[in-house]
Amino acid sequence: MAENKAKKILLSIKTEIGAPCQMLDDIQNESVLEIQKDHLREIVEFLLHNHQPIHLTTITADSMESDPNQIHIFYNFWKGEGFTLLTKLNQNDLELNSILDLIPGVDFYEREVAEMYGIHFANRENTPSLLLPDDWDQKPPMRSQVKE
Amino acid sequence: MEKITIPIGPQHPLLKEPLSLRINVSGEQVLGGDLRLGYVHRGIEKLAQTRNYVQNVHLVERICGICSHVHTTAYCHSVERLLGIEIPERAQFIRALLCELERIHSHLLWVGILAKHIGLDTIFMHTWHDREMVLDMMEELSGGRVSHAVNKIGGVRFDLDEKHGPMITKTIQKLHNEVEKLLDIITHEPTIKARTRGVAAITAEEIRQYGVVGPVARASGVDMDMRRDDPLPPYDRLDFSVITQTSGDAWARTVVRVEEVQESINLCEQILKKIPGGATETRARSRVPAGQVTTRAEAPRGELFYYLRSDGTDKPARLKIRTPTLPVLSILTKQLADIQVADIPVVLAGVDLCIACADR
Numbered sequence: 001m002a003e004n005k006a007k008k009i010l011l012s013i014k015t016e017i018g019a020p021c022q023m024l025d026d027i028q029n030e031s032v033l034e035i036q037k038d039h040l041r042e043i044v045e046f047l048l049h050n051h052q053p054i055h056l057t058t059i060t061a062d063s064m065e066s067d068p069n070q071i072h073i074f075y076n077f078w079k080g081e082g083f084t085l086l087t088k089l090n091q092n093d094l095e096l097n098s099i100l101d102l103i104p105g106v107d108f109y110e111r112e113v114a115e116m117y118g119i120h121f122a123n124r125e126n127t128p129s130l131l132l133p134d135d136w137d138q139k140p141p142m143r144s145q146v147k148e
Numbered sequence: 149m150e151k152i153t154i155p156i157g158p159q160h161p162l163l164k165e166p167l168s169l170r171i172n173v174s175g176e177q178v179l180g181g182d183l184r185l186g187y188v189h190r191g192i193e194k195l196a197q198t199r200n201y202v203q204n205v206h207l208v209e210r211i212c213g214i215c216s217h218v219h220t221t222a223y224c225h226s227v228e229r230l231l232g233i234e235i236p237e238r239a240q241f242i243r244a245l246l247c248e249l250e251r252i253h254s255h256l257l258w259v260g261i262l263a264k265h266i267g268l269d270t271i272f273m274h275t276w277h278d279r280e281m282v283l284d285m286m287e288e289l290s291g292g293r294v295s296h297a298v299n300k301i302g303g304v305r306f307d308l309d310e311k312h313g314p315m316i317t318k319t320i321q322k323l324h325n326e327v328e329k330l331l332d333i334i335t336h337e338p339t340i341k342a343r344t345r346g347v348a349a350i351t352a353e354e355i356r357q358y359g360v361v362g363p364v365a366r367a368s369g370v371d372m373d374m375r376r377d378d379p380l381p382p383y384d385r386l387d388f389s390v391i392t393q394t395s396g397d398a399w400a401r402t403v404v405r406v407e408e409v410q411e412s413i414n415l416c417e418q419i420l421k422k423i424p425g426g427a428t429e430t431r432a433r434s435r436v437p438a439g440q441v442t443t444r445a446e447a448p449r450g451e452l453f454y455y456l457r458s459d460g461t462d463k464p465a466r467l468k469i470r471t472p473t474l475p476v477l478s479i480l481t482k483q484l485a486d487i488q489v490a491d492i493p494v495v496l497a498g499v500d501l502c503i504a505c506a507d508r
Contacts, residue, residue, distance in 0.1 A: 054356075
């Protein structure tokens, strides 16, 4: 199980921002905080202002068989130990606010999630194809296991 | 002066792997650029969902031809965490030995490429000669120069025998002397300084903003190394220093890598001294209990991240891999702004790109 440091950071989000969120133990060795997608930017801004230096390792998308109507988006952070913000998107509303202006390094991660899972990132210019061919016209390849 | 866009790649003599760069120039001044990946995208993450856990060891090994062993190390460790097993200590030390040999040959390869790009073919030849010693050693140990197939879920596939220890000790001692000479040349040779000092410098703040990892981050003073910060065993029982510089330029990145080679040589010596006896593998079930786990390992180019989710079957439900080149690439276009055309190869070589890793 993750140690106290990451949990304290996630608990500070809960207490300071007051947004609806819950601690999960989904990932064996990391603390996970599930948040509403509308609060993502506010929470990332809070982390950047209060917990620097902080490192965003990547964004991981996953469509779970146990939760076929949603795509789980994990923001995997590192600050001495790993911790994760999780937000769940409904299949009929696959839009998420971009955090590119807050963390410039997120560009490729958002673009990859966009093309592999069909997520639309709002508040950024566009997400041009990063890995798939420009003329790719089939469904996002990593979403195939989701019942549509 | 008129702005011109120069396409470089996806196939270009400058590039060792396919990458499409579009660089905007005005005369000799570079204004900026954009890049496009995907030319060696093999869909590894998708393929992993169709293969069982054992087959995937061989799949992830083929992500990269330079750091193949650290990929299987991170993957096997993730599976072993979900299985709730700890591999024998001897196997942990053998894994670490191969990780350090891999780091040495990766860094030497890079120094050679940089030297070639700045017109120092003699250094290129010397470093690649030294790297060859490491590859020979890895072949002797595992039977493979590129894909070593050392790791298996639950341990390692081979054991060190009585002739391996003296062979490695003798070779790394020779390597140690060569690397000392190399460091002396790099720190004193005026041409290297002239071509790398102040070129494509990145500040620590930019490193953090772009999430850059590995030797590039450490060259800018960002003290981050997963061998120390989130150690896979047996790194928690080994003594080593995390090498950093502060200037963040191509010169600092060179010095960091050469000093890291020295540190890896020290680690190899320690591993040979401390390696315990005993078994090299433990039994692992083919069906992995449902769960999610993350693993961070220090690849030669920096933090390597694996996310693995099992649904209780013999195949992963999701395997996500973030290789260290991806965040480094994200800052590349920024680095290309405000430099001279002649410095483009130094910038490209300076960050040690692995496109096969980034594309997966």
